[in-house]
Amino acid sequence: SKNKRCSLTPRAGNQLTPSLPHFVEEGEEAEEEEEVLTKEVEVGADGVSAMHPDLLELEVDREKCRNIRRHYRQLIYCVQQNREDIVRTASESLTEALEEADVLFDCVSRTREAVLDAQFLVLASDLGKEKAKQLNSDMRFFNHITFCDVLFVFVGLNWMEAECEEFSDCDDSIASFFWETVQKEATSWMLRAETFHYIFGSFKAEHSARKPRLEHHKRSCKMEGNGDMPMKLKKLDLNANQETTEKEVERILGLLQTYFEKCPDVPVSYFEFVIDPNSFSRTVENIFYVSFIIRDGFARIRLDQDKLPILEPTNTSQVDEENDSCSYGRKQGVISLSLQDWKNIISTFEISEAMIKNSY
Amino acid sequence: MLQKPRDRDCQSAQPLSCRDCGVPRDVWTEPRAQGCAALGFCPAPTTPTRELWTQKQLELKVAELVQFLLVKDQKKIPIKKTSILKHVIRDYRDIFPDFLQLAAERLRYVFGYKLVELEPRSNAYILINTLEPVEEDAEVRGSQGTPTTGLLMIILGLIFMNGNSISETEVWGFLRRLGVYPTKKHSIFGDPKKLITEDFVRQRYLEYLRIPHTDPVVYEFQWGPRTNLETNKMSVLKFVAKVHNQNPTDWQMQYCEALLDE
Numbered sequence: 001s002k003n004k005r006c007s008l009t010p011r012a013g014n015q016l017t018p019s020l021p022h023f024v025e026e027g028e029e030a031e032e033e034e035e036v037l038t039k040e041v042e043v044g045a046d047g048v049s050a051m052h053p054d055l056l057e058l059e060v061d062r063e064k065c066r067n068i069r070r071h072y073r074q075l076i077y078c079v080q081q082n083r084e085d086i087v088r089t090a091s092e093s094l095t096e097a098l099e100e101a102d103v104l105f106d107c108v109s110r111t112r113e114a115v116l117d118a119q120f121l122v123l124a125s126d127l128g129k130e131k132a133k134q135l136n137s138d139m140r141f142f143n144h145i146t147f148c149d150v151l152f153v154f155v156g157l158n159w160m161e162a163e164c165e166e167f168s169d170c171d172d173s174i175a176s177f178f179w180e181t182v183q184k185e186a187t188s189w190m191l192r193a194e195t196f197h198y199i200f201g202s203f204k205a206e207h208s209a210r211k212p213r214l215e216h217h218k219r220s221c222k223m224e225g226n227g228d229m230p231m232k233l234k235k236l237d238l239n240a241n242q243e244t245t246e247k248e249v250e251r252i253l254g255l256l257q258t259y260f261e262k263c264p265d266v267p268v269s270y271f272e273f274v275i276d277p278n279s280f281s282r283t284v285e286n287i288f289y290v291s292f293i294i295r296d297g298f299a300r301i302r303l304d305q306d307k308l309p310i311l312e313p314t315n316t317s318q319v320d321e322e323n324d325s326c327s328y329g330r331k332q333g334v335i336s337l338s339l340q341d342w343k344n345i346i347s348t349f350e351i352s353e354a355m356i357k358n359s360y
Numbered sequence: 361m362l363q364k365p366r367d368r369d370c371q372s373a374q375p376l377s378c379r380d381c382g383v384p385r386d387v388w389t390e391p392r393a394q395g396c397a398a399l400g401f402c403p404a405p406t407t408p409t410r411e412l413w414t415q416k417q418l419e420l421k422v423a424e425l426v427q428f429l430l431v432k433d434q435k436k437i438p439i440k441k442t443s444i445l446k447h448v449i450r451d452y453r454d455i456f457p458d459f460l461q462l463a464a465e466r467l468r469y470v471f472g473y474k475l476v477e478l479e480p481r482s483n484a485y486i487l488i489n490t491l492e493p494v495e496e497d498a499e500v501r502g503s504q505g506t507p508t509t510g511l512l513m514i515i516l517g518l519i520f521m522n523g524n525s526i527s528e529t530e531v532w533g534f535l536r537r538l539g540v541y542p543t544k545k546h547s548i549f550g551d552p553k554k555l556i557t558e559d560f561v562r563q564r565y566l567e568y569l570r571i572p573h574t575d576p577v578v579y580e581f582q583w584g585p586r587t588n589l590e591t592n593k594m595s596v597l598k599f600v601a602k603v604h605n606q607n608p609t610d611w612q613m614q615y616c617e618a619l620l621d622e
Contacts, residue, residue, distance in 0.1 A: 080573060126572050133523055140613050142521040144530070147603070148537045151514070154603045172547045175539060179548055182510030185602065187501045188493040189513065189595040193473045195504055196430040 065113060071104050072116035079123055087130045094131065098124055155181045248285075249292045252356055256299060259355075260313040269349070270301060270309035276354035277346045280339055286356050287335060301333070418462075424448050425463040429475065429487065436563040438484035438586075460485075478564060479585050486564075488590050506548055508555065511540070512565055515556065517600045519566075519581055520593055521614055527571065528579045531556070560584075593618035 079086065079097050086094050101120050108114055152158050155178050259268055274286040290311075293299050297314055304310045345351070425448045432439045441456075449456055464475040472491045478484045493501055518534060519526050532542050540546055542553040549555050557579070560566040564586035571578045594608070597618045601608040609615050 080575070083573065123573055130571075133525065136613075137523040140521060140523060141611060142614075144518070144534050145537075147517075147521075147600070148534065150604045151538070154605070175547055178538075179507045179510050182514065183503075183507030184501075184510075186510045186513035186599065189599045190509060190591045191489040191492070192509065192590055193433060193487040193489045194501070195434045195436070197434070197504075 064107065065110060068104055068107055068113045069116055072101070072113065072120055075100060075104075076116070076120050076123060079120075079127065083127065086127055087134055094124065094127060151182070152178075154185075245289070245292070249289045252286070252289045253293050253298055255356060256293065256311065257313065267304065267310040267312050268355075270311050271345050271349055272351055273311055273355050275342065275345055275349075275351050276356065277351050278354065280342050282354070282356075282358065283342060284337065286354075287337070421448075422459065422462045422466060425459055426466050429463060429467065429485070430471075433487045436486075436586075438478045438482075438486050438564060441483035441485070444485075476589055478589070486586060486589065506550075508549065511549065511552075511555070512560060513596070513599055514538075515560075515566070515581065516583065516587060516591070516596050517603075519583060520596050521600060521611070525569075525580050525582045528557075528568075528581065531581060593621040 075097060079094075082093060085091060097120075101117065101124070105117050108117060157174065157178060256268070256273070270290075274283060274290055276282040276286065290299075294301055299311050300314050301309050301311055425444070428444065428448050429439060432443070444460075445453055445456065449459060452459070460475070467473045467475055467487065468490065472489065473487045474490050475485055475487060478486055515531060518531060522530075535541070535552070540549065540552045546552050556566070557568050561568045561584065564584040566584045566587070567582040569580055569582060571580050593614075597608045597611065597614050601610065604610075608618070
């Protein structure tokens, strides 16, 4: 009786590994057998050879219950294994299982077995629900393969069937085209809000999700500003110019004084001194610097017998004695020099190289 | 102008007890300006003194909330009330419903979006479009990012036509024929399994449920709450019908069900 088979035949080819119910069963049986043995030993020790009738009855009961439990477990196991079969096909297996459980339930008297019965009922009802669902979808006349085919036709890719075996073999561009076409149709049936994006973009999406407030917008503006910008002036260095002028003036004064020392009695032709035959702009600069020298009194300019300007050193003693700017009678002169004048002077005086050498 | 009922209004206000501490009103004989801490009856309110809001302040706050909602909606994951309170409203919890109302109005009249609660009492919100798609829209609508709506709609169609649920196995069986595999990288969708079983579920378009008593576990898909808000059975049926180049009435059961749904 211990090996009574389940009324449902398992599907052919089922690799049945003993599931939990079996293990529990065996464990239980061992436990209960032990109990029985102890009883027997006790009885033996007393000297009474036969078991008490009450105990005997109890033992029979226990055996019965064990059987019932075993049956339930087998039933549950079988039904679980044949799940697919029960749900998909029009077989009567579920009804049969339910009937069997009904018969078993008649003998149930204790909680332990009732629990198993309840477990089976849950399983059976879930499967029943699925079976109904399956029936429902069968009646809905919706064929997946047809849906697939019409999708291709709808998108306009029915020529493809000749081209490639499977859709996945095809070009990425074809897949793109397919999904975009479907997308267009699909979106017209949904009330989906378009996603909001800043025109100039933002940082990583996670950031904007975490701190999506006004500061976000400021950040994106700044991001824009940090692009390609011309080199900024760190600070406006006005002094630099002045220093340069002073330095230059000093340098030129030095040159002039060197010349005066070398040739003490020969005055320097003004034009020969300032003109740079190679650069008109430097000529103008030289005139500018020399004017400082004259202003400060380190040299003076006067017209010689040919009415050409010459530079003369000022005697420092002279300067001290007659250090009255008023007596000197400050004169102002304006020299204008056009490009043509410059060229004329160069050719007239035959100036071939500049007297004031450049510092750069 | 949004004004919080305050102690200075106690004489004219309705509440019978102070909102901050619950001290019954008849204890006072005159209105207080700075909150009932001045009375010495109860500890200072934990929330800062709320002054009258100028129109400008209110506008600013509502604008912040609108911006927050728009940006949060980018991922299409429902926006939690706690998130809104934490980031935007902070201290003014009890006027949250008013704020939300104002923001919802702004969204509706300026953007044409509706702010709805995902499910009753779920305290999560989503944005949906109030504008019905039109022919001229077709070029622009849904053209941002990857075309996932198409895939979604196909799955929704499968689910509905099959009786409002379908097993994952059947879904993959179908998608394979379209070149979408659960284990293979897709040129457009990347990881399709993640997209369908995680992203769509997190966005609440789909429900991913375990079928009981299955070993190994098998899951099934159903429509999620967002789907019911953004579309309906009739629309999905019409989509399927259009693809088949047939009438929706050709599927009697589904058509009746869709009619009942409306």
